[in-house]
Amino acid sequence: MVNRNLLKEFQKRLGRENVFSEEADRLVYSYDAAVLKPEIPGLVVRPVTSEALSHAVRLCNENGLPLTVRGAGTNLSGGTIPKKGGVVAVTNALNKILEINEEDMYAVVQPGVVTAKFATAVESRGLFYPPDPGSQAVSTLGGNVAENAGGLRGLKYGVTRDYVMGLQFFDVDGELVKTGSRTVKCATGYNLTGLLVGSEGTLGVISEIILKLIPLPVHKRAMMAIFNDISRASETVAAIIAHRIVPATLEFLDNFTIRAVESYSQVGLPVDAAALLLIEVDGHPAQVEEDADKVASLCREMGAAEIRVAKDAAERDKVWEARRSALSALAKMKPTVVLEDATVPRSKIPDMVLAIEEISRRFDLPIGTFGHAGDGNLHPTILTDRRNKEEWKRVEAAIEAIFDKALELGGTLSGEHGIGLAKSCFLEKETSMAAITYSRRIKAALDPKNILNPGKIIGESP
């Protein structure tokens, strides 16, 4: 709880109806989609204008209160858990699409705009915003930018970072910083845009985002390649890229995940398959046809038992909806799911898949593996029960074993979920202490009182 005078100050600046101090309200914002200990904030505020957001920043800084800004809180790394209490600012009222410029192919949005709503809005104009994190139906663009969210289309189209042309954000003093441009090229000053994207709210509070748009690909074809041998499936991923085909989407599901998804969504997945590849190619009709044929024959050469091509858009959408339900499907099976995103160079996917199977056996834990195989970005998902202490220890050991293996294979701790709270203690495994020190110097210079989302990514300075 914040003291009464300060509470009044927040009410005065943000409007009484946008300040929440009751425990019930504060509890709602004590956790996010990561499996981590909740922390109850002292106050929750809902700025309804950019100006109100800057007041929140100023009041927190002046009073030494930590400030955690969040959208929908769908991140999987604890990036929005208010580690040190303080104030949580929810951006869902800052939800205006301020501009969609068709001629110059960009849009300007407030941080609280829901990702899928924005995607639909630009698609209705023949434009395309590719980043599509699993939580896109509820996640916000501000959250996506803060976490540098990925999705199913990273292979061909990149991730959130690749679409942020510019930002407006408040520094810790509440001053408005403008960075980037509405031009497709910009080499003006330090790339603060690039630094802020993925910095998880630790370096500034985003108030406006300029997003790049591209022409909407009209022609698509999706197919499912069914394998009776998991290694043949994972080896096919690199084989497709080696033939210089870059599908829009190239997803992998193991048997465990196939069964979970099928039982959840009944779309007719082959529940006896060892693994599936779900592949979509897009582009010019002739290109689509050629690529689809090449991919299908490659899959057959690599040992696929069957190839099913989606007959129409409805069938295609059904498959993608099923794929998108993988996390929900697995989450229904046990009280706790831990979704990891250690990522490897794509040629190492076969090794990683085998390693995850071995880790599952070694620690006696069910692990469903699916994910963006084309990006080398798998989501090994451990099913467990957080309340079982003995089992939880094995879960923690398994997670560390997954990280170690990914790094051994030349990979990285996080492909798209960020470091947040969940992985900050592992950061030194991947980067040098010099990199952490360098990052901490940036943080200390820009937020000397450690107000902005403290404890995330780089942990606490020693």
Added chain:
Amino acid sequence: MVNRNLLKEFQKRLGRENVFSEEADRLVYSYDAAVLKPEIPGLVVRPVTSEALSHAVRLCNENGLPLTVRGAGTNLSGGTIPKKGGVVAVTNALNKILEINEEDMYAVVQPGVVTAKFATAVESRGLFYPPDPGSQAVSTLGGNVAENAGGLRGLKYGVTRDYVMGLQFFDVDGELVKTGSRTVKCATGYNLTGLLVGSEGTLGVISEIILKLIPLPVHKRAMMAIFNDISRASETVAAIIAHRIVPATLEFLDNFTIRAVESYSQVGLPVDAAALLLIEVDGHPAQVEEDADKVASLCREMGAAEIRVAKDAAERDKVWEARRSALSALAKMKPTVVLEDATVPRSKIPDMVLAIEEISRRFDLPIGTFGHAGDGNLHPTILTDRRNKEEWKRVEAAIEAIFDKALELGGTLSGEHGIGLAKSCFLEKETSMAAITYSRRIKAALDPKNILNPGKIIGESP
């Protein structure tokens, strides 16, 4: 000059043959491709290993000597002029391509690798590194990364920043910082890679670069659209994109530039045309054919007098070579050329072209305009003589007028040349003082003694 003991220390650490203290040697590194006052460094060193480079950083930091690292020095913003003297480190001996990974489509290089050599090396394996700055025949990849160099393919393929997956660099203490990854997705820690790209050597000294590669597009078609009215040409640029066609290259040349290029390279350009668009589309053969047809008919609709399609690769290459010679061609005409790169949203290209013509008349200066119209990135090039003081004053006023107009049209000071020394005094015109303060805090935290390329981008703290 540095003192004798320190000179000996450099010789001991870097090898006597790699340390140059004679005035003649130091003069060579007192300037770059920008039209700015030269500054003579006290010492020039040529590290032949990463370790030697780290020694240079350490010695400079310990002795409070400014350090300016440079590749070929082809930048156009004074980014490599050793503003405060000190030491210039030349990276041309760090020129190894360490790895080209075909399967995972990336390469690892040292900073001194020449851009065009690298591009050729990856193309021989069916891969593509798109960034192609005008100086690619001599420029280095390290310099390209430091300046975030652009080129002719920005519209479809992006700029240097879009291809840097990871870096190794030395911080000012000479400690090795590793950032980014060999994976296509990476959300691990602060995006130091993104921060370093374009920071012009002010935040660290790059020793290794991981570059993303993509499949080489095999099919291409180039054409020239000849206009008798400059506005019809500039309006056609936005019309092409509005029809959702994204050419690989979409270049504009005004009559002044056409004449200069033709007289320089005799490739048969139409010297009486008011303006030319040079357009290349690439991709699947069917896509190429369709796009080429659409572009040609659009150009005709918009009033092109003639369309010439390149008959074969040789003819295509000839046109691009001519285009690439534009700066050299203009440079032959007067003792001094000032090549600007103020950039606007592409729909504002017609306004910008007219504004440049008006500025040319107002200040009575010949200005040739050409550039990457598809990116909104024009290069108005002022022909002058630096020694004529009265004229130089008009040149400075014309440059400022160009910047003001670009910003008025929603553009930016620099599309691809960087801010360097040349534009740092104009930075506040575009960004807020808050953005400059934010950037200066980063610089001060990472380089407290202001050793690394002082005076660039953010100028001197007040």
